[in-house]
Amino acid sequence: MALKQHTTAKAYDLLREGHARSLSGERKYGSGVGLDRALELTGGQAPYASVLCCADSRVPPxxxxxxGLGDLFVCRNAGNILDDLALGSFEYAAAHTGCPLLVVLGHTSCGAVGAAVAAVKKPEDTESPHVDSVIQRLMPAVIATVPRNGGDMSDWVDDAARWNVERICEDALRRSAILRDLHRQGKFNVLGAMYDLETAQVSFMQTG
Ligand SMILES: [Zn+2]
Incomplete structure (x- = not known):
């Protein structure tokens, strides 16, 4: 049986419906998670969405x-950074599995973004070259959202996380000719979203 391919609009509907089920507690795990579903997928995959999200244990997409199995094509790292490995992975998903949508999912109170904010305040405190490379990737977002006179410092981390997501949505299409071409043909879109740790709610930033 051929796997069902999805349009961008249908993919967005499936994500919102799944999120509503998740919040209501009436889970059905999308297309399924058992052996039957696994066996359906032995010949290939047709995920309806790719997701770039933080490695934080509280935000499993x-x-x-x-x-369910075969529904989402996921890349995760601290701070949901779009590096070349992630971008190449999403190009593969779009070009070879027909995945019509990339969701860039940031979240509130992100520890990685918080570390980048802390690094601006105290640049002399460095933890390791590897943590530093995460922080450096997030630094443009932190600097772009630095609270102005009288601004609320407590919003800085969340403002920077949101800015990071918005910028990655632009970057994905700017950097990838494959994704850009599919977008022009109406076969692919990129959608930003923020997950609120306090409410467990996803807010999509644009409906494309
Ligand atoms: Zn995070």
Missing amino acids: EHIFDA
Whole structure:
């Protein structure tokens, strides 16, 4: 049986419906998670969405969107950074599995973004070259959102996380000719979203 391919609009509907099920507690795990579903997928995959999200244990996209096996194509790292490995992975998903949507999912109170804010305040405190490379990737977002006179410092981390997501949505299409071409043909879109740790709610930034 051929796997069902999805349009961008249908993919967005499936994510919102899955998220609503996740919040209501009435999970059905998308297309399924058992052996039957695994066997359906032995010949290939047709995920309806790719997701770039933080490695934070509190934001697993399959749980947030109530997705099953074969539903989501996921890359995660601290700070949901779009490096070349992630971008190449999403190009593969779009070009070779027909995945019609990339969701860039940031979240509130992100520890990686918090570390970048802390590094601006105290640049002399460095933890390791590897943590530094995460922080350096997030630094443009932190600098772009530095609270102005009288601004609320407590919002800085969340403002920077949101800015990071918005910029990655632009970057994905700017950097990738494959994604840009599919976008022009109406076969692919990129969608920003923020997950609020306090409410467990996803807010999509644009509906494309
Ligand atoms: Zn995070």
